[in-house]
Amino acid sequence: MTAKDRLIVALDCDSEAKALEIFAKLKNDIRFFKIGLELFSYCGPRIAEKIMDAGAEVFLDLKFHDIPNTVLKTAVAATRLGVYMFNVHALGGYDMMKSAFEAAATEADTQNIRRPKVLAVTILTSMDEFALKKIGVNANIKKEVLILAAMAKEAGLDGVVASPHEAKTIREAMGEDFLIVTPGVRPGGAKANDQKRIATPLEAVKNGASFIVVGRPITDAQDPAGAARQILSEIV
Ligand code: C5P
Numbered sequence: 001m002t003a004k005d006r007l008i009v010a011l012d013c014d015s016e017a018k019a020l021e022i023f024a025k026l027k028n029d030i031r032f033f034k035i036g037l038e039l040f041s042y043c044g045p046r047i048a049e050k051i052m053d054a055g056a057e058v059f060l061d062l063k064f065h066d067i068p069n070t071v072l073k074t075a076v077a078a079t080r081l082g083v084y085m086f087n088v089h090a091l092g093g094y095d096m097m098k099s100a101f102e103a104a105a106t107e108a109d110t111q112n113i114r115r116p117k118v119l120a121v122t123i124l125t126s127m128d129e130f131a132l133k134k135i136g137v138n139a140n141i142k143k144e145v146l147i148l149a150a151m152a153k154e155a156g157l158d159g160v161v162a163s164p165h166e167a168k169t170i171r172e173a174m175g176e177d178f179l180i181v182t183p184g185v186r187p188g189g190a191k192a193n194d195q196k197r198i199a200t201p202l203e204a205v206k207n208g209a210s211f212i213v214v215g216r217p218i219t220d221a222q223d224p225a226g227a228a229r230q231i232l233s234e235i236v
Helices: 016-026 037-043 045-053 068-081 094-111 129-134 141-154 164-174 201-206 224-234
Strands: 007-010 032-036 057-064 085-089 117-121 159-161 179-182 211-214
Touching (some): 032 037, 032 045, 045 068, 057 068, 068 085, 068 094, 094 117, 129 141
Parallel strands (some): 007 211
16 A cells, blocks of 8 residues: 555535645645535535546545434435545444445445445544543543444444544454544644644554544645645655
């Protein structure tokens, strides 16, 4: 795997024009782009189509979390859209995850199209144990993440989104074929923003991350392509 196969840039912005402007600056160096809730709420699926039409891959990071039937139908829509990967919240439960995975697989089979990879979000990288306590969850983050990752694997999912700090334990417990996508990645000296459990790109990969997600350190940079290339050079 090359560095380019591991870096996903989060296109978190508030208009199609801004997203496409950053995309244009990055498309020669970057293969994967992440569309999250903000951009999707502004632009809808059209922005994913535009990025895919230009030859890049899309990780649809909408973190589905609803009753199994609703998530199942949404998984069908994401599969038809043709994205490389989408995700659901593991906290939505086993049945919800299994419905999402099976719906994507069946739809891809029926339409004879690629099945998107389906990931589960374990615990958001912006949450620490104190934040969990506040919502009444008195759990050890590492243990909780492992419980959720194991449940995702049992439900058939391809992998999880998790903090780089949990990547090593997840890799050891789930084996080599399980995808681990880690946001909360900051090159040395970059601002943490609202991320609490951060690591450098190289630390994340060494800990077993299959993909790293980087947003603001690239998209807010004066020279986004330069910032992206710097990160790519750090993870080889
Ligand atoms: O700008 P930054 O590098 O913090 O962007 C990280 C991206 O990863 C954001 O789009 C955020 O929504 C997403 N993400 C995250 N933690 C998760 C799952 C997704 O930060 N557990």
